[in-house]
Amino acid sequence: MINFDNAATTFPKPRTVRMAMDRALLEYGGNAGRGGHQLTTKTSDQVFAAREEAAAFFGGKPENTIFCLNCTHALNLAIQGILEPNDHVIISSLEHNAVLRPVAAMVREQGIRCSIAPISDNDEETIAAFQERIRPDTKAIICTLASNVTGQILPYREIAALCRENGICMIADGAQACGTLPVQLPDGMNILCTAGHKGLYGASGTGLLLTDTKFPIKPLLYGGTGSLSAKLEMPDFLPDRLECGTLNIAGILSLRAGIAFVREKGVNRIFHHETACCEKLLSMLKTMPQITVYRKPNVQYAPIISFNADGFPAETLAEALDQKGFCLRAGLHCAPLAHRSIGTIDGGTVRFAPSVFNTLPEVTALGNAIRMITTS
Numbered sequence: 001m002i003n004f005d006n007a008a009t010t011f012p013k014p015r016t017v018r019m020a021m022d023r024a025l026l027e028y029g030g031n032a033g034r035g036g037h038q039l040t041t042k043t044s045d046q047v048f049a050a051r052e053e054a055a056a057f058f059g060g061k062p063e064n065t066i067f068c069l070n071c072t073h074a075l076n077l078a079i080q081g082i083l084e085p086n087d088h089v090i091i092s093s094l095e096h097n098a099v100l101r102p103v104a105a106m107v108r109e110q111g112i113r114c115s116i117a118p119i120s121d122n123d124e125e126t127i128a129a130f131q132e133r134i135r136p137d138t139k140a141i142i143c144t145l146a147s148n149v150t151g152q153i154l155p156y157r158e159i160a161a162l163c164r165e166n167g168i169c170m171i172a173d174g175a176q177a178c179g180t181l182p183v184q185l186p187d188g189m190n191i192l193c194t195a196g197h198k199g200l201y202g203a204s205g206t207g208l209l210l211t212d213t214k215f216p217i218k219p220l221l222y223g224g225t226g227s228l229s230a231k232l233e234m235p236d237f238l239p240d241r242l243e244c245g246t247l248n249i250a251g252i253l254s255l256r257a258g259i260a261f262v263r264e265k266g267v268n269r270i271f272h273h274e275t276a277c278c279e280k281l282l283s284m285l286k287t288m289p290q291i292t293v294y295r296k297p298n299v300q301y302a303p304i305i306s307f308n309a310d311g312f313p314a315e316t317l318a319e320a321l322d323q324k325g326f327c328l329r330a331g332l333h334c335a336p337l338a339h340r341s342i343g344t345i346d347g348g349t350v351r352f353a354p355s356v357f358n359t360l361p362e363v364t365a366l367g368n369a370i371r372m373i374t375t376s
Contacts (some may be wrong), residue, residue: 002362007148007176007304007353009197009204013258018200019256031134032247033226040105050256051239057259059184060210062291066242068207071175072098074126074193076210077242078092079103079142079172085110087139088128092154093118094338099173103142119341122295123155130159140169145177149349150294151304153181157371160188169215179262180271180302185210199230200262202255205248217242270356276302277354277363281305284367289353290374294342294349306349309374314348319374327365328352
């Protein structure tokens with residue numbers, strides 16, 4: 001099987017990531033932060049080294065780098081930890097359900113007010129859309145850095161500047177950008193949430209939240225931290241305030257190895273390689289009149305392509321490609337807002353998302369398979 005569904009989770013993983021998980025299970029079996037014996041101390045040191053690696057990669061501080069289960073967990077920490085009843089929040093029209101559903105729940109249950117800023121193919125219009133929706137009670141802007149459906153890159157640095165000018169918290173969903181785009185916390189976002197298992201090549205069950213601490217985050221979960229155990233309240237310092245219970249040691253050490261892999265390869269090199277794969281497929285799809293590609297001219301895209309074929313529901317086409325050995329995801333991709341924006345809410349699209357491990361011959365083989373299936 002050739003995996004072109006790397007926007008869901010990258011596969012295969014680098015050898016160093018697999019080795020890091022093996023070593024974690026063989027050598028680092030302590031419960032980090034719990035106890036002072038040698039096994040725990042060795043494990044805690046490894047977790048802190050992973051925290052330092054992640055913080056350095058994104059321009060943050062280790063103590064303000066929180067390990068999460070995935071990007072959805074990180075976003076829920078940020079959204080539910082920042083917003084309070086009757087606050088106003090602005091989200092983009094391309095948001096994933098990891099943003100839309102917690103915001104919608106807070107609208108229903110806590111009286112949060114939400115505005116949706118339409119994303120244009122013109123960055124100035126997009127920024128203006130956010131600007132026009134800012135109100136005196138606006139607490140946060142939450143937006144993806146790159147759409148998981150079309151790959152469109154939002155002008156997130158400019159949106160961050162808009163937040164700073166208005167004293168608004170910016171919460172960024174970096175799931176489809178981190179590891180592929182040169183994302184840094186000092187780009188202006190206050191809270192950066194991302195997946196560990198996508199462009200950072202860590203294991204499933206890993207994610208990150210980095211904060212500049214300008215907007216304190218209330219805990220979402222309560223429990224043991226190994227610190228201040230005699231108190232009923234969660235600690236008031238990070239990372240303990242937002243991390244409770246036993247950490248995913250093997251996953252965290254795999255994430256450290258994944259970030260090191262991306263750093264060694266170079267984010268720009270990875271972006272150019274994956275973009276070359278996209279350009280190769282686009283060049284083939286353009287010769288097929290039965291194919292609709294959901295991209296616009298003069299728009300910047302992360303290496304993701306959504307497309308449909310006349311007469312073939314997205315799920316049917318993806319199933320036919322699966323039978324020929326190609327893994328692509330079809331449907332709404334957990335992002336109904338984005339599909340409403342591009343007019344595909346009824347059936348979704350087929351999504352192509354390469355990784356650093358895919359090759360141009362593999363892309364050519366996929367293009368030939370699409371042609372064969374859709375013209376037979």
